[in-house]
Structures are given as C-alpha cells and as structure tokens.
Amino acid sequence: MYIYLQLKTFTFLLLNLGLSHFNNTEPPANVRVTEVTKNSVSLTWQKPPFDGGSKITGYSVERREAPSDTPGEPVGPITFSNISEGKCTVSWNPPENDGCSEISHYIVEKRETVITKKPIVECAHRVHNLTEDMEYEFRVMAVNDAGVGAPSNISLPIKAAEPKDIPCAPSQTHIVKAGGSVCLGIHFRGKPIPTATWVKEEGELSVMSEITTTDGYSCLSIENCSRNDTGKYTVNLDNPSGSKAITFVVKVMDTPGPPQRLDILDTTDNSVSLGWLKPEHDGGSRIQCYVIEARPKGTDKWVVVGNTKNLTYVVEKLNKGDEYDFRVKAKNESGYSKPKETLAPVLVKEPHIEPAADLSEITNQLITCRSGSTFTIDVPISGRPAPKVTWKENKIPCFECYYKVEGLVEGLEYQFRVYAMNSAGLSKASEASKGAVAQNPVGEF
Numbered sequence: 145m146y147i148y149l150q151l152k153t154f155t156f157l158l159l160n161l162g163l164s165h166f167n168n169t170e171p172p173a174n175v176r177v178t179e180v181t182k183n184s185v186s187l188t189w190q191k192p193p194f195d196g197g198s199k200i201t202g203y204s205v206e207r208r209e210a211p212s213d214t215p216g217e218p219v220g221p222i223t224f225s226n227i228s229e230g231k232c233t234v235s236w237n238p239p240e241n242d243g244c245s246e247i248s249h250y251i252v253e254k255r256e257t258v259i260t261k262k263p264i265v266e267c268a269h270r271v272h273n274l275t276e277d278m279e280y281e282f283r284v285m286a287v288n289d290a291g292v293g294a295p296s297n298i299s300l301p302i303k304a305a306e307p308k309d310i311p312c313a314p315s316q317t318h319i320v321k322a323g324g325s326v327c328l329g330i331h332f333r334g335k336p337i338p339t340a341t342w343v344k345e346e347g348e349l350s351v352m353s354e355i356t357t358t359d360g361y362s363c364l365s366i367e368n369c370s371r372n373d374t375g376k377y378t379v380n381l382d383n384p385s386g387s388k389a390i391t392f393v394v395k396v397m398d399t400p401g402p403p404q405r406l407d408i409l410d411t412t413d414n415s416v417s418l419g420w421l422k423p424e425h426d427g428g429s430r431i432q433c434y435v436i437e438a439r440p441k442g443t444d445k446w447v448v449v450g451n452t453k454n455l456t457y458v459v460e461k462l463n464k465g466d467e468y469d470f471r472v473k474a475k476n477e478s479g480y481s482k483p484k485e486t487l488a489p490v491l492v493k494e495p496h497i498e499p500a501a502d503l504s505e506i507t508n509q510l511i512t513c514r515s516g517s518t519f520t521i522d523v524p525i526s527g528r529p530a531p532k533v534t535w536k537e538n539k540i541p542c543f544e545c546y547y548k549v550e551g552l553v554e555g556l557e558y559q560f561r562v563y564a565m566n567s568a569g570l571s572k573a574s575e576a577s578k579g580a581v582a583q584n585p586v587g588e589f
Contacts, residue, residue: 169196172203215286215293216241218250218267222282222299226270227385232304235268236284236296245288252284253295263287274304277335303336303384316391320369321478322398322427329363330379330390338381338388345376345391371398371425400427400474403434403484409456413464413494419456420472420484429476441467441489462492499527499564499571518548523562523574531564531571552582 170192179186191200216239226233234252249263252271274280279301286293320326332338340362342355350373353366366373378391401423409417418436436457437446449459462468467489474481502524523545525531533545552558557579564571 169198169200170194213243213245214290215239215243215245215247215288217294218284218286218296220297220299222284222296224299224302227302227304231270231272231274232302233268233270234282234284234299238267239286239293242286243288243290243293245290247286247288249287250284251287251292252282254280254282276304279303317393317395319395319397322370322396324369325365325367326369326373326394327363327365328377328379328392328394329361330381331361332381332388333360334381334383334385336383338383341380341382343378343380345378347375366394369394369396371396371427374428395428397429397478398425398427399479400431400476400481401425402482403472403474406470406472406484406486408486408490411490411492411495414462414492415458415460416462416468416470416490416492417456417458418470418472421455423474423481426474427476427478427481429478432475432477435473435475435480437471437473437483438462439469439471441469446471464492467491495528497526497528499525499531499566501525501562501564501571501574518550520546520548521560521562521577522546525562525564527564527566527571529566531566534563534565554582554584557581 172189172192175187175189177185178188187205189203218239219237223235224232225235236250238247249265250267250269252264252269254271271280271282280303281301282299283295283297285295318326318328328342330340332340337359340355340357342349342362342364349364350366352368352373353364356363356365362379364377364379374394374396376391376393378389381388381390403423404421406418406420409419411417420434422431433451433453434455434457435451436449436459438449438459439446450457457472459468459470469486469489471483471485473483525533525545533543549558549560558581559579560577562574
C-alpha cells in the first residue's frame, strides 16, 4: 500500500474499516516512511495477514505530533570581544541538534548566576555589570518549546579590564652621533598593566643597551652608540586583552669606512692616474667627496693634492723619475674616513712599450682594384708612448694609420706589411698581407 501525506513530524496509526459484527483484522504490517520533504511524507505498508472474516475495504491513516526533545548544547568555543570595564560581548554557535523544534532563544550564565532574564535570540550577547579585574567564566544553553537544553562547555576565564591604550605616537626616528647615547621611551596604559618587551630587527640588542620599565613607561637606552647600533627597534606591549607593537628607527651618524681598493691606472712623465671603490659603509649619510693625498718616498708629510666626487683622479705636476705614495679618504657630514693607501711607492715615468701592429682582425687581406684607382688599409697599433706611425710604399714613409696606394700596374700582385716607430725605436714588421692583384673588379672596365 502507498499513501502521500502533507504534514510535519508525526506518529501514524492505521485501521481497517471492517464491520463491527466481524472479528477485528490484524494490524497492517511493515509501515515505512519512504520519502520526506519539508512539508510532506510518503508511507507504505503491507496488508494484514488476517482480514477478520470480512474484505478490507480501506485504510484509515491517523497522525499525531511526535514529542520534541530539548536542543543540544550550543557549539563552542565561546569567544569574547569588546572587552572593557564592566562589560564584554560573548559569542557562540547554534547547537547541532535543535531537538526537532526551532530554537526560540538562549540563556547565558556567569559562574555566579544566570545573567540573562530576557530571552536572547542571537548567538551573541553583551554582558554588563561586571566587576573590574575579576575573572569570569561563561556557558550558554539553548531553549525551545520542550525546555532548556544542556549547557555548552565552560569558556576559558576572562578578566574584565580596559584594553591598554597608547595615547600618542612617540617620535619614531632618532638620529645620534657615534659615541653618543639615545633613549627610546614609550608611555602606555592598560589593565592589567601590559608587559613591555624590546627586540632589534635582524640582530641582538647591544651590550651597551639597558631596558628600564615601570608601570606605564618603558625605555631602551643605548650608550656609546656605533654604526652597529643603526637599525629598527620594536617594543611589544602585551596583556590578556591583546597586544600592540611600536617600532623606532635609530640612525647612528658616523664617519664612513675607508675606500676599497686603490689602484694605479696609468702613469706619465708628470702624472699618476688613481682609481678606487666606494667604502663598505657610508656612516649613515651620503659620501660628499674623496680627498687624495700624496707623499714623496722617504718623507713623512702627506700633502693634499686634490678632491673629487668621482672614483678616479689624475694627480698632475709630479716630478719625473720620483716615487710617491698615495692615499684616499672618504668624507661625509660626520668627517673623514681612515685612509686607503697604495701598496708600494709609484714611479712617475712614462712606460715604454714597444710598438706593435695587429693585422689579426683584418680578414680581407686580398685587395683587388682597378688600375689607377685607390684603396685604404686600416691597421690597429699599440705602444707607449703613442707610436709615430710610418707607412711605406717601397720604403716611402706614411704618418697615418691608413694609406692609399696609387699607380698600381694592372695584373701585378702586391703584398703589404707595416712598421710602427716611436722614441723607443722601430717595431718589428707586421705579418705580410695576402697578395692583392691590381685589376678591375668583375664587370668594370
């Protein structure tokens, strides 16, 4: 059998409609609910095994509302917010089981007594009239038509106290000269009084630092500051109501570190070219300039010979053949760095390097040209001092790094080589070029 009913949650009693002078039938068997929606259920059952001596003409279906149960306990954890003197907000989640009846409201209790007389229909309630600095525990019970459900788990203890407050932001950047002292101070309040903890970002607090904390005030003092004390310092304030962090920046103004690497770039008969790298530390302010000093070999007196903002400098008006020591110092607004010196005395002299001509990069050494035309040969040369270049056609001198050969005889093959000459003498000849036949290019007459 099958029947469809629109109803809520009910208990069903099934009867037959047999006549009274016959025996009663046995009850239908295996009554089952086969489908349930929000406002209906579908039922099935089997015929009675005995009809009481009369044909079963129909079935009567009855319903009654099933008894409801109390709801389950509200789901924790119970949390707190907006905590202040005398009041706080308590929050929770609805129970997983509503006892087959809609939750009508909640009851919130403190340890001493039930604190809600009026129904609470939301999952949060602001509790008033708390005693300052007293710890409280809370639990919540759900209520429906069947009564009061089981209480939730008891919350963790919470103390009624004003959250700490920092009334104004302190000066957060402190500039101090090397060797000076600095005090990073902070006023605060809260109940209970917060604890203050100082830390330095990316490093340990200096051994010269000292922390002093009283009720409502904490100070980090650093004596005899050095460039290593430059950095960010954070004070963390904590109490059961929460935490807050304030960060200070300390800049220690010191002289810069010395320049790195001092190299001799070049020398002539009356000058020396120097080059160096920036200091590893600028001392907390930008490098304003570099000061170059020189000292003749065998003397103790250093003489300033120039200054520059660049990383190179040419010291001029030196005596040819003399030897000099050189050093460079960096300068910022706090003063001069320690000097960086040359490793050994430098001889003021034009270096003599034998001239050389390089034809290795000249890939096309076969030159073909028309009779009576001209062509150009470019040859890289080197040497100290700069070589005087002489080109020769059949030993005729040339004073440029190229030469136009004219008056060639058509059909003859030519080879070329180059010498360079300076005050040190004549260089070796370059390798001979490949043969060049004097003839018109293909297609030209």
